[in-house]
Amino acid sequence: DARVTQTPRDKVTEMGQEVTMRCQPILGHNTVFWYRQTMMQGLELLAYFRNRAPLDDSGMPKDRFSAEMPDATLATLKIQPSEPRDSAVYFCASGTPGGGVNTEAFFGQGTRLTVV
Amino acid sequence: DAKTTQPTSMDCAEGRAANLPCNHSTISGNEYVYWYRQIHSQGPQYIIHGLKNNETNEMASLIITEDRKSSTLILPHATLRDTAVYYCIVRTYTGTASKLTFGTGTRLQVTL
Numbered sequence: 001d002a003r004v005t006q007t008p009r010d011k012v013t014e015m016g017q018e019v020t021m022r023c024q025p026i027l028g029h030n031t032v033f034w035y036r037q038t039m040m041q042g043l044e045l046l047a048y049f050r051n052r053a054p055l056d057d058s059g060m061p062k063d064r065f066s067a068e069m070p071d072a073t074l075a076t077l078k079i080q081p082s083e084p085r086d087s088a089v090y091f092c093a094s095g096t097p098g099g100g101v102n103t104e105a106f107f108g109q110g111t112r113l114t115v116v
Numbered sequence: 117d118a119k120t121t122q123p124t125s126m127d128c129a130e131g132r133a134a135n136l137p138c139n140h141s142t143i144s145g146n147e148y149v150y151w152y153r154q155i156h157s158q159g160p161q162y163i164i165h166g167l168k169n170n171e172t173n174e175m176a177s178l179i180i181t182e183d184r185k186s187s188t189l190i191l192p193h194a195t196l197r198d199t200a201v202y203y204c205i206v207r208t209y210t211g212t213a214s215k216l217t218f219g220t221g222t223r224l225q226v227t228l
Binding site for chain 2: 004033035042043045048056091093104105106107108109110
């Protein structure tokens with residue numbers, strides 16, 4: 001059963017530390033999305049990639065966040081330095097462009113980040 | 117992408133049909149209506165999408181009005197496992213990647 005895999009599932013870190021979240025998209029998917037979810041803001045799009053190139057990262061705080069795709073099987077989201085306001089659940093989703101159901105974004109289970 | 121408006125919450129008795137409305141009065145000709153849902157503590161899950169014709173799959177039916185300014189997601193026989201937040205999203209389809217912008221959704225509570 002193909003699925004998007006995110007690691008770690010939970011992360012607690014101290015303020016100022018670097019945090020790296022990883023995402024393995026579904027094999028063959030060439031679009032990757034990163035979302036952040038909090039109670040106050042809901043689901044916010046941070047960035048998305050197609051064929052490993054960033055298409056839009058306007059939702060991402062540039063000073064501390066960075067998103068990359070080192071290869072087609074791995075996407076990373078880094079926060080350096082982390083702050084308590086970064087506490088949220090971070091979701092990765094993958095999909096393919098084109099017609100039909102393959103345009104859909106399939107979401108991972110998320111990484112719950114707590115910055116203390 | 118066009119903005120959508122959904123009720124904040126709805127209740128539905130188990131076994132009955134759940135009809136979730138969505139207004140998208142500023143939708144343009146190349147924009148699709150998508151529905152996702154998010155069950156507590158899980159990632160959002162795709163349900164269905166459509167352009168102007170009504171659509172049905174194993175999960176739900178999507179009814180889009182003729183003027184496309186509103187739509188209704190129908191879960192024909194709601195179960196307790198359908199309790200979730202349901203998001204209606206209007207998305208431009210260009211054949212290339214396009215982002216999904218989530219609103220606040222409708223919290224559906226299915227009860228015994």
